[in-house]
Amino acid sequence: xxxxxxxxxxxxxxxxxxxxxxxxxxxxxxxxxxxxxxxxxxxxxxxxxxxxxxxxxxxxxxxxxxxxxxxxxxxxxxxxxxxxxxxxxxxxxxxxxxxxxxxxxxxxxxxxxxxxxxxxxxxxxxxxxxxxxxxxxxxxxxxxxxxxxxxxxxxxxxxxxxxxxxxxxxxxxxxxxxxxxxxxxxxxxxxxxxxxxxxx
Amino acid sequence: xxxxxxxxxxxxxxxxxxxxxxxxxxxxxxxxxxxxxxxxxxxxxxxxxxxxxxxxxxxxxxxxxxxxxxxxxxxxxxxxxxxxxxxxxxxxxxxxxxxxxxxxxxxxxxxxxxxxxxxxxxxxxxxxxxxxxxxxxxxxxxxxxxxxxxxxxxxxxxxxxxxxxxxxxxxxxxxxxxxxxxxxxxxxxxxxxxxxxxxxxxxxxxxxxxxxxxxxxxxxxxxxxxxxxxxxxxxxxxxxxxxxxxxxxxxxxxxxxxxxxxxxxxxxxxxxxxxxxxxxxxxxxxxxxxxxxxxxxxxxxxxxxxxxxxxxxxxxxxxxxxxxxxxxxxxxxxxxxxxxxxxxxxxxxxxxxxxxxxxxxxxxxxxxxxxxxxxxxxxxxxxxxxxxxxxxxxxxxxxxxxxxxxxxxxxxxxxxxxxxxxxxxxxxxxxxxxxxxxxxxxxxxxxxxxxxxxxxxxxxxxxxxxxxxxxxxxxxxxxxxxxxxxxxxxxxxxxxxxxxxxxxxxxxxxxxxxxxxxxxxxxxxxxxxxxxxxxxxxxxxxxxxxxxxxxxxxxxxxxxxxxxxxxxxxxxxxxxxxxxxxxxxxxxxxxxxxxxxxxxxxxxxxxxxxxxx
Numbered sequence: 001x002x003x004x005x006x007x008x009x010x011x012x013x014x015x016x017x018x019x020x021x022x023x024x025x026x027x028x029x030x031x032x033x034x035x036x037x038x039x040x041x042x043x044x045x046x047x048x049x050x051x052x053x054x055x056x057x058x059x060x061x062x063x064x065x066x067x068x069x070x071x072x073x074x075x076x077x078x079x080x081x082x083x084x085x086x087x088x089x090x091x092x093x094x095x096x097x098x099x100x101x102x103x104x105x106x107x108x109x110x111x112x113x114x115x116x117x118x119x120x121x122x123x124x125x126x127x128x129x130x131x132x133x134x135x136x137x138x139x140x141x142x143x144x145x146x147x148x149x150x151x152x153x154x155x156x157x158x159x160x161x162x163x164x165x166x167x168x169x170x171x172x173x174x175x176x177x178x179x180x181x182x183x184x185x186x187x188x189x190x191x192x193x194x195x196x197x198x199x200x
Numbered sequence: 201x202x203x204x205x206x207x208x209x210x211x212x213x214x215x216x217x218x219x220x221x222x223x224x225x226x227x228x229x230x231x232x233x234x235x236x237x238x239x240x241x242x243x244x245x246x247x248x249x250x251x252x253x254x255x256x257x258x259x260x261x262x263x264x265x266x267x268x269x270x271x272x273x274x275x276x277x278x279x280x281x282x283x284x285x286x287x288x289x290x291x292x293x294x295x296x297x298x299x300x301x302x303x304x305x306x307x308x309x310x311x312x313x314x315x316x317x318x319x320x321x322x323x324x325x326x327x328x329x330x331x332x333x334x335x336x337x338x339x340x341x342x343x344x345x346x347x348x349x350x351x352x353x354x355x356x357x358x359x360x361x362x363x364x365x366x367x368x369x370x371x372x373x374x375x376x377x378x379x380x381x382x383x384x385x386x387x388x389x390x391x392x393x394x395x396x397x398x399x400x401x402x403x404x405x406x407x408x409x410x411x412x413x414x415x416x417x418x419x420x421x422x423x424x425x426x427x428x429x430x431x432x433x434x435x436x437x438x439x440x441x442x443x444x445x446x447x448x449x450x451x452x453x454x455x456x457x458x459x460x461x462x463x464x465x466x467x468x469x470x471x472x473x474x475x476x477x478x479x480x481x482x483x484x485x486x487x488x489x490x491x492x493x494x495x496x497x498x499x500x501x502x503x504x505x506x507x508x509x510x511x512x513x514x515x516x517x518x519x520x521x522x523x524x525x526x527x528x529x530x531x532x533x534x535x536x537x538x539x540x541x542x543x544x545x546x547x548x549x550x551x552x553x554x555x556x557x558x559x560x561x562x563x564x565x566x567x568x569x570x571x572x573x574x575x576x577x578x579x580x581x582x583x584x585x586x587x588x589x590x591x592x593x594x595x596x597x598x599x600x601x602x603x604x605x606x607x608x609x610x611x612x613x614x615x616x617x618x619x620x621x622x623x624x625x626x627x628x629x630x631x632x633x634x635x636x637x638x639x640x641x642x643x644x645x646x647x648x649x650x651x652x653x654x655x656x657x658x659x660x661x662x663x664x665x666x667x668x669x670x671x672x673x674x675x676x677x678x679x680x681x682x683x684x685x686x687x688x689x690x691x692x693x694x695x696x697x698x699x700x701x702x703x704x705x706x707x708x709x710x711x712x713x714x715x716x717x718x719x720x721x722x723x724x725x726x727x728x729x730x731x732x733x734x735x736x737x738x739x740x741x742x743x744x745x746x747x748x749x750x751x752x753x754x755x756x757x758x759x760x761x762x763x764x765x766x767x768x769x770x771x772x773x774x775x776x777x778x779x780x781x782x783x784x785x786x787x788x789x790x791x792x793x794x795x796x797x798x799x800x801x802x803x804x805x806x807x808x809x810x811x812x813x
Contacts, residue, residue: 047568109564
């Protein structure tokens with residue numbers, strides 16, 4: 001992979017931006033030119049949080065529809081919403097679990113089924129991997145590590161220009177020491193789940 | 201990022217947010233005085249200085265508003281210190297009065313004004329283009345496009361400002377403030393040489409007679425700056441051929457990516473402008489003369505385009521100039537998509553239709569929402585219970601603007617920071633309808649207080665609800681003059697909000713908004729009165745309380761009775777901790793803040809231990 005545009009999407013509070021920064025640092029440590037973009041402010045009050053990571057020498061920090069080589073979806077509905085960003089032949093790695101938006105919670109809107117992501121992307125994406133990130137993170141010790149589960153899955157299925165080991169090194173290097181063990185575990189659980197999913 | 205920006209050595213490469221890079225850049229430029237009013241997308245610049253402010257080589261303050269920030273900063277620059285003043289684009293409107301005279305009066309110590317513009321209105325009420333302020337106020341202007349340029353231009357803007365003793369504008373846009381990229385650091389300077397203030401009233405006091413002289417001096421400086429722009433390293437030319445592109449700011453990134461990806465790089469000429477006021481006229485004229493056709497690629501207003509068209513006319517250069525139009529609109533943000541269409545159109549090349557997936561347009565939306573435990577939710581619920589749709593709601597700028605959304609719909613109009621009281625007063629006077637104005641504590645200090653003084657002076661019939669959450673929550677929990685606590689501990693000089701209101705001539709009623717009965721009873725009593733009235737709904741923002749270690753430990757709420765009986769409360773509060781699991785109402789214990797407001801509204805909800813997910 002020489003150049004890649006990675007589109008990350010999730011919900012405020014899920015650690016989407018933390019994950020973006022960890023990926024950016026990992027890329028930089030691997031000698032890959034990186035530029036990354038994020039939007040702060042209103043988006044963080046439980047709204048959609050989108051960020052971007054452009055590797056290999058792009059100058060722009062944003063991604064337009066049809067440009068994303070990889071979509072990392074930290075929440076199911078937001079993964080579906082982001083699919084128009086995907087480039088033909090790109091990868092989708094997403095969380096199969098949901099965080100209800102207020103309209104669904106109030107019974108005014110219907111949450112889409114998991115199959116809708118798979119059905120929409122089939123034939124267009126090279127690969128779609130959906131992992132229960134929140135459950136796996138709880139298994140690792142805290143639901144907050146769901147973002148790391150997703151990163152593990154993405155690295156394990158070859159959607160990133162570096163492997164799980166490089167991410168493990170970044171977790172050791174850049175996260176607070178007390179957060180390292182749970183995130184290492186979350187990373188591995190994500191990687192295993194992606195590999196099991198691919199084998200299936 | 202802790203104190204790394206102060207301690208990291210020259211030559212090190214750090215992954216920095218554009219705003220962190222600006223902070224480092226001004227440090228490399230020798231900054232000793234920093235003032236601001238926070239506002240997205242500028243806030244991480246002052247927040248970075250605030251976090252590092254203990255034992256730092258600079259003075260820092262979150263000023264009460266942008267006008268005060270620029271005036272305090274202007275005073276520091278007069279006293280000889282290299283100064284940075286930061287704000288968002290609409291904040292510059294608040295600071296416009298001192299700004300328009302600052303370049304006359306001058307800034308001997310050096311002063312950089314950061315204006316963080318927001319094309320696309322990501323978190324703003326408009327998308328004004330503040331490059332125009334550079335022209336209006338007579339400030340040289342720099343427009344970075346990458347994190348590295350944020351660092352370098354911030355440094356050089358401050359050094360330039362100190363050298364010419366006049367203010368300089370550093371103009372960014374959201375995508376530049378929030379880009380994250382590698383930044384190679386430069387040297388941190390020694391303590392800047394002192395520039396003691398020498399009394400010289402004709403130079404520093406713009407009485408009409410001296411102002412005319414000052415204006416002449418300023419125009420001379422701008423002429424000299426135009427000469428410097430001709431050789432500025434931030435204005436660079438590349439490529440060849442007879443089609444040219446001139447671009448500035450973030451649009452440069454999109455242009456270069458399109459040219460690279462479409463195999464056009466090198467076959468066209470590009471003039472990148474980083475120092476964009478005054479324009480390097482000779483350089484641009486020479487560029488125009490080499491081309492048959494030139495396209496100007498800039499977000500928002502046709503600022504460069506208008507000046508370059510005038511230049512071509514003045515110099516008699518016969519070149520076709522393209523700019524604002526179908527693919528390069530005057531509104532919103534650019535991307536590689538619209539820039540590609542513009543570039544390829546200009547070169548008479550076809551653009552293949554994008555190959556993209558489509559998803560249903562009616563997917564559930566995910567609007568931003570007030571957080572679980574937010575005291576504003578409770579305040580809005582109580583106001584709605586008392587006033588319903590009989591009152592007109594005048595809103596203001598802060599988290600509580602989200603009261604705009606259902607179920608509260610507690611925002612009928614809004615102009616700008618601090619406008620809720622005055623605009624509400626005017627509406628009440630003109631319509632005779634009951635008006636409730638909502639305003640936050642920080643916004644009240646910022647510019648709401650003048651509206652309250654007006655309401656008292658002219659006996660406007662308005663109920664002002666000050667949503668006092670003890671912080672500036674929306675922009676990232678910056679302290680304001682009224683706060684008790686900051687991340688560094690107790691506020692040594694808090695301004696007493698209640699005493700201030702009293703001094704304006706209104707006896708405020710203070711209530712904890714999370715106490716439903718007390719709030720409704722206070723509102724009912726106030727609604728029966730007329731004239732200016734103030735209710736202070738005081739309860740700390742739960743996120744802020746956690747950050748400063750003052751969060752109360754409480755149990756989460758849980759459904760203890762019939763879940764179906766809770767649906768009314770669900771619809772009335774729309775708390776993010778509420779969820780439907782397999783069609784049954786439940787409260788997510790992970791999300792619940794334990795504010796116990798829903799417990800007061802439903803006998804079927806009780807405080808209790810964690811429910812199963």
